[in-house]
Amino acid sequence: MIEFDRVSVTFDGAMEPALRDVSLSIDEGELALVIGRTGSGKSTLLGAMTGQVPHFTGGTLAGHVRIDRRDTRDHRPRDLADLIGVVGQDPLAGFVTDTVEEELVYGMEQLGLDSSTMRKRVEETLDVLGIADLRGAALRELSGGQQQRVAIGSVLTAHPRVIVLDEPTSALDPTGAEDVLATITRLVHDLAVTVVVAEHRIERVLQYADSIIHVGANGVVSQGDPATMMVTAEVAPPVVELGRWAGWSPLPLSVRDARRRAKEWRSLDAQPLRLPGDPTGVVALEAQDVIVAHDSVVAVAGVDLTLRAGEITALMGRNGAGKSSLLWAIQGSGSMRSGSVRVPASGAAPDIDVRSLDAAQRRRHVGLVPQSAADLLYLDTVGAECAQADRESDRQSGTCRSLLDNLAPGIPDDRHPRDLSEGQRLAVVLAVQLTADPPVLLLDEPTRGLDYAGKAALRQALRDLSARGRSVVVSTHDVEFVAGTADRVIVMAAGEVVADGTAADVVVSSPAFAPQVSKITAPQPWLTVDDVRYAVGEPS
Template identity: 85%
Template sequence: MIELDRVSVTFDGATKPTLRDVSLRIDEGELVLVIGRTGSGKSTLLGTMTGHVPHFTGGTLAGHVRVHGRDTREHRPRDLADLVGVVGQDPLAGFVTDTVEEELAYGMEQLGLSASTMRKRVEETLDVLGIADLRGAALRDLSGGQQQRVAIGSVLTAHPKVIVLDEPTSALDPTGAEDVLATITRLVHDLAVTVVVAEHRIERVLQYADTVIHVGVDGVVSQGDPADVMINADVAPPVVELGRWAGWSPLPLAVRDARRHAVAWRTLPVAPRTETPGDGPVLVAAKDVVIQHDAVLAVVGVDLSLRGGEITALMGRNGAGKSSLLWGLQGSGPLRSGSVHVSGSGRPEVDVHRLDAAQRRRHVGLVPQSASDLLYLDTVGAECHQADRESDRPLGTCRSLLDDLAPGIPDDRHPRDLSEGQRLAVVLAVQLTADPPVLLLDEPTRGLDYSGKAALRRALHDLTARGRCVVVSTHDVEFVAETADRVVVMAAGELVADGPTARVVVSSPAFAPQVAKITAPQPWLTVDDVRYAVEGGS
């Protein structure tokens, strides 16, 4: 179905290939998971399969890529449109119509199919994806999971043999991600569609994969059975890390398999290692905050106090009001009523909604979901230098932070030429350079591998160790388990839970991390918690 024969990809100006001498084969009806470090070349590999590399990206492609017998050297992406469907990270950005039914029909219109054929395929796709009740719905009104399913449907109506997805669950809450993965597995098993998925949140997809492709940082690519590849992979979810440490064989890839190995642990009378939340001063005091967008109440009467020395995770399903609350706390959101006061770093308490943009940045930093919107210079080095200058920090401060988050990004690289994770790392480094007393981050782990997340965690803990306050809005339950002192859960614009991380997430089937599910009823969240308990606190 897909064959890469000694493929190497070298982009213009690069000193070495992004992909080096890659040979692999993907058969019909396989679910293939592509893994690797941030910036290793996963998106480039996907691009070779869709024809976007090198036709749209430039550079040099050596070797041959054949999709259902068509060589991408002679066939541009438009010539593969009937064979390959592509779904990007942000489905809303890729929509070209207004409603679900129109979006499903659009691709077929471009292929010149008859009206009767289009009508039939739209109905079939609505049924396959379980979204018939949404046919007339406005795309912007859908949840993240629904939008992702519509994006899959928009390519499925062309009856492709292959669907390529780049981080399809990165912006979704756990329930929405499960819905999308259920759709993907149904396409594979019921329709024999070949699905290739690149995903950093490996824990969500690994158990469904038929084969895993590992892209190394040196451009070397390997392919094999998931359990075999994960033994030595340089990125691995908690269930695999736990299995490696415990020496389990075969290596478990799913919670169910790991629980069978962990029976003895679940009765250990050893108290878990716990972290005491900080008792620092209140740096943010939000009182009766109401935020409204047109006729929609996004935040409804929220009272929230945030302390220095504490990392708070803001969780909840897509559309719960998390992003709106962050913008309200930062001072730029359209506050209908209520107040937000911020203090810290020797500064007097201020109402952030009464400050101008320059003043707000000195009190509250915010990294939005569309982090790349904050990048405006021509090179990574220029962005770092500007961040150092604006923040009055020693030259190299921003660059050092960036190297911790995503090492190896050249100074002369244009930010728009970076991967999603690399661009996010640059923005994070810029914001961390400013070192405000309060830092708000909206989905900061999108596009980051496990090492990148660990580096981000260290940077955030360094901030809180110096008395800063950090709020992270995220769907990444594993990052929350490793990072947060406190979890606040939102639903329909209101706060529905607030407490220490272990108490909130362990009791939630949706937000519990893998280790908590494996070792329940023990209140352990991370692999380190298990090690500490099993080894008797040593």
């Protein structure tokens, strides 16, 4: 169905090719998972499959890419529209209409389908993706996860033979991700649709994959069966890391397989490596009775929240639970119907009302990295953004650049932010915000687009902040990041706080938010591979 024949891609002005001599094939009805470090070239590989590279991106493509025997040299993306459906990293950027139902219909209209067929497919897609209640909703008013589902639905309605998805679950909560992946696997198994997925949260997709395509250093691409490829892959989920450390062969690719191998660990009398943080630290921010409403919809319903210095708090909950609305409200920029948000002043002065400050003053007290992080980038080069961040924060020259290199190494100073991958742009914004070093830092889905190494670097950066007495709040669906990072977990539902406690207490007891290691080793209180290493010692 998909064939790469000695394909190399070199962009204008680049010294080295982004992809180098790639030969691979993907059969009909196969689910291929594309993995690799942030910025390695995964999106370029997907773009070559869809014809966007080089027709839209420019550059030079050597070799041949054939989709169902159609050569992308001779067929532009529009000529492949009946064959390939594409879901990009940024759903909002791909929308062409205003409401959910219009977006689901648009692609079918371009293919000339009759109205009865379109009506039937719209209803099926709304039900499959669980978004029937959003039928008439405005796309720009949806949460990031809801937008992701609509983007996938707009592709599914056209019934393509090939679907290419770039991080399809990055903005979805765990349950929503499972629903979407179940839909995708049904298409593969029941309808023989060929699916290609590039995903950094490999733990979500690995067990469903028929093959792995690994995009490595210098654009070198390899392909093989999942168990074989994951032995040496430079990015790996916790279940694979655990299997590598324990010396299990073949490597487990699912929690179920790993749990069978870890039976003896579950009866050990051992403690986790990481103990909960100190909840008695100095108050860094206090919000009381926060209510946020968007027209008639109450997004945050009277939430009280106390943030303490030196504590990393994870804010979790399903899509649309009110997490982003709460972050914007306590930062002072978002709408708030009622309530108060205060931070301590120096000396004996009264506490400061955050919402009474201007934008520049607020940023010095409470920093926020939004979901659409790229909106904060406005200069022409990465180097200029880093230099400006150093100046605005009165930090030593090179501070921002050093943070960026830890999060996503290898991004040139002269690269324009719009030419970066979604993960690389996010890394730049994170580096800019971390340079400012405010007492309270709020991050909304900061791990989207970051590989495991990038998440580890972000985790270390946040721990450094907390060690210096900063309070950090991370709103995220990334349960593995929470397991290794958070001292405290708050779960929201329908605008209210429904759980608030230590990471171990909250996520271990939750079927939806438990990390892989917790599922493998329950009832042990272990959350990460490091916890297991510490508790078990050297594997037998």
